[in-house]
Structures are given as C-alpha cells and as structure tokens.
Amino acid sequence: MKYICIVFFLVISISSCRQQAINEKCGKNIVVCFNHYHPKPHRTPGGMRHVPMPKVLYTDSIGTLMEYMPDKDFDTITLYSTEHFKELGLNYGDFEFNYYPLMQGDTITISMDSLNYPILSSKHHPEYNRFYNMNYELRKGKTHVGVEAKTCLGGSLAHIAKTIDIIRANNWTSLIIDYCPLDSLQSMFDSYKKNYTDTINSFKEQQLISSEIHDRYQYLLKLKDYESRRMLNEDTAFYRQMEPEIADKYIRYPSYREFLDYYLWFLNQHIPTIRKSQGGSKDWRQTFDELSPKTFQPKSKQILLERCIKEIGENFSAQDVNSYLDKYIHITQDTLLPNKIRDQYNLSADANQLLLKDIHGKPTNLNILLKKNRGKVIYVDFWASWCVPCREEMPPSAKLRELYKGKDVVFVYLAFKDQESSWKKAVEQEGLSEVPDNFLITNPKNSKILEKLKLELIPRYIIFDKQGNIVEVNAPRPSDQQAATTIDKYLKQ
Structure with missing residues (x-):
C-alpha cells in the first residue's frame, strides 16, 4: 500500500x-x-x-x-x-x-x-x-523580465505585446518597460523546447534517467506548451485535444493539477458567454454544467468539479450555491466539501437577519445594532480587506469619525465576503481595532437584507436615521465633501 x-x-x-x-x-x-x-x-x-x-x-x-x-x-x-x-x-x-x-x-x-x-x-x-537542475540551465538566455517565455506567452505579458500600440499611445511607462514582441517570445520558447527535448533524449541515451522519467519530462514540456497557448490560441475546441490525457493515474503528480487548470481555461473559452465576457467574472455554473456529463474517471472529475464549486461559492447567491452543492453530491458522492462550503458561508443561518461578529468573535446582528443606537445617525461602510477602493477610503473615513466625535453619529464597518484572518489583519492596519462597531458579516450569501440592498459591489455606504430607517442606500463615500453635508441633514432632524 x-x-x-x-x-x-x-x-x-x-x-x-x-x-x-x-x-x-x-x-x-x-x-x-x-x-x-x-x-x-x-x-x-x-x-x-x-x-x-x-x-x-x-x-x-x-x-x-x-x-x-x-x-x-x-x-x-x-x-x-x-x-x-x-x-x-x-x-x-x-x-x-x-x-x-x-x-x-x-x-x-x-x-x-x-x-x-x-x-x-x-x-x-x-x-x-544534471537532471534535477536541467531547467535551471535551460532557461538561461531564454527568459524575459526574469520569467520563462512560456509564462510570458500564457499571461498578461502577451496581452501587453498584443496591445502595445495602445499602451504607447497612452504612454503607460510601466507596461512599455515589460514589453517584448510576440514573435521574439515565441522564438525564445521554440529554442527552449528544442534544447529541452535534446537534453532529455541525451539523458535517456546515457541511461541517466529511466523511460518513465523521460516520459514524465515530455509531459512537463507539454504542460509548458499548454500554458504558452492560453492567450494566443484561437481554437475554442482546443480543450478536446487535452481530454484524452485526463486520467486518475496522474493524480500522484502535483503537475497534474496545473494541467487540469489549463484544461479548465480552454474549456471556459469554449463557452460563448464566458469567452465574450471581456475579462469579467466567469460563470462557473456553466462550466460545472459542461463538465457534468463528461465521462472522466472519478477522482479527476471530482477535482474539476471542486474547482467549479469553490468558484460558485465565492461568486454566486446562496440559492445557486445550494443548488450546485446538491448536483455535486449527486455526481461525486462527496459530502466533505459541501459541508465545508456550507459552514464557510453560513448557509444554514437565519436569512431574515444580517449576522455579524466582532473582532473577538462575539456574535450580534444588525437589528441589535440598530436598537442599541436608536436616536443616533448611523453611517454604514461595507468594505473588505481585498477591496483596494475600500481601503483607500479608510483615511478619509478616520477624518470623518474625528469630525463627529462626541456627536450623535455612529460609524459602523461591515466586512463583506471577507476571510476572517485577512479581515482581522486589515482591521489592525486601518486603525479600526479601537472602533466599537466593527464587524464581519457571517451570512453574506443568504441575508435577505443584503438582497434588498442589492449589495453586489463595494465600497458601499448607507445611512440610517435616528429612528433606524434606511434613508440613504447609496450615501456619499467619506472622501466626498457631500458625506458630511448628508450626515448633518439627518443629524438635525
């Protein structure tokens, strides 16, 4: 065993x-x-x-x-x-x-x-x-900006090369610095592939490596080739060429996960609504539905569907998440991942509440918060540690808090779709640890309150009046001079 x-x-x-x-x-x-x-x-x-x-x-x-x-x-x-x-x-x-x-x-x-x-x-x-460090030797002279040519061809550096005229017209200096023509990158990679093939063949002839390791090296070169094709491949059916290589016997290799990631990349390009999204969020529900009828071996299929489920959990509603978790269980018979996802997003929580917990883990909810602050204007900031515009508003928000210090105004910070560890770190960095009303939303997927607010994009700011009624569903952000004017209006009522 x-x-x-x-x-x-x-x-x-x-x-x-x-x-x-x-x-x-x-x-x-x-x-x-x-x-x-x-x-x-x-x-x-x-x-x-x-x-x-x-x-x-x-x-x-x-x-x-x-x-x-x-x-x-x-x-x-x-x-x-x-x-x-x-x-x-x-x-x-x-x-x-x-x-x-x-x-x-x-x-x-x-x-x-x-x-x-x-x-x-x-x-x-x-x-x-000699073969442990083969790639270290082969990449010399065949890299651009410090990474392999195949990495450049398969990612944003290829996009820079394809749009260099626009970049130069706008004088985006940092992108121009990283520019390399596509034909130069391709020539660099072709030279690498030739030397790679010659090297592993030589190792095999010298009996330095076994036939099995030789085959493995060939597979790894093919993996590099798949990456190089991602940004340049126009064949929306290319994923079909990869399907014969999807087999459970490769599970023991960590490189197989990268192969499956590339397969999903090409599969997503085959789905018209994803291909035309212009870089928008992929609809992994469609990807799941495309994968479901395929007759892959069970372990490989489960890995592919796991990726879809994790993305669906991150980007779609509780109803969608529960629906696709049921489909996932039916196909894979696995309940561990669904239980983890349901716990992660608190899908069994009371949907009529907006559930919160503070930095110490003490639970509360929005209704309790509103009752506690009855008679005060409440300015709510929906943010997240990963949201750059949210973080940029924190210094102006601190100034706004100072402006209303001692007055009947409460500033509430609610972290939306955030990881607890990342949220706690950001709280310290942004000086929110001493702000009493600073919470993590624990049921962001199924709260009907968030659904009514149509909270999809952050930062988002809302204002409750002294009676606890929502009076501004899109309040000015802290850096906007109108923020203080708007708060003053409800403070005088």
Missing part, C-alpha cells in the same frame, strides 16, 4: 540533515532539506507581480495535493514512496512552477541562487544534479 510519511522537524544544522540522510540512504525515503529556502515574490522591471502562490507542492498517498512553506533556515520534509521517483513542485517568484522527479532513496538539499531560483543538490548521487 502506497503511503507518504511527512515529518516536519527543525534541523539545527546542515550536518544533522546529512546524518538523517545516511540513515535513510538504503530505504525508500526521499529526504528534502531546505537550506535558507525563503522564496520571495518576483517583480518585473515594470513592477508587475502575481498573487502569492504555494512554495512547495507534493501529493499524499491518495492523490491529495499538499502545500508547504519552509519557515526555518533549515527545514526538512521526508517523503516515502513505493515509486522509484516522486514529483515535487517548487514555485519561482509566484509566477511559475517547476516540477522535479526526485529519486527514491536520495537526499536533496534545496537552496536558491541570487535571483531566488531553486537549486537542487543530491547528497548520494551527484550525477542526478
């Missing part, structure tokens, strides 16, 4: 990691030692960066994707596998992943070069370093 034993422990020094390596040399363990491995986000010369991504990926014995971030100067994970190699994914700068077939029984130290790119070193078999 396959299994992976993951052991996380503090390594006092490299020598202790090496001592463990001697003990594991004859077994099936793969010891991975992280030597001052603290990857930092990469920023292009023009200032472009991506959202944070997991730094280390691997899969457990049933194919569950595991994420890990070394948080010590010397950290270690021990992987156990019955296969003769185990695939490990390492992130570079939040822009791209590379995947490494680590040999059974080996001990590998992972460090970084001066640009924070991963460097692997084998303890027992120095000859393995």
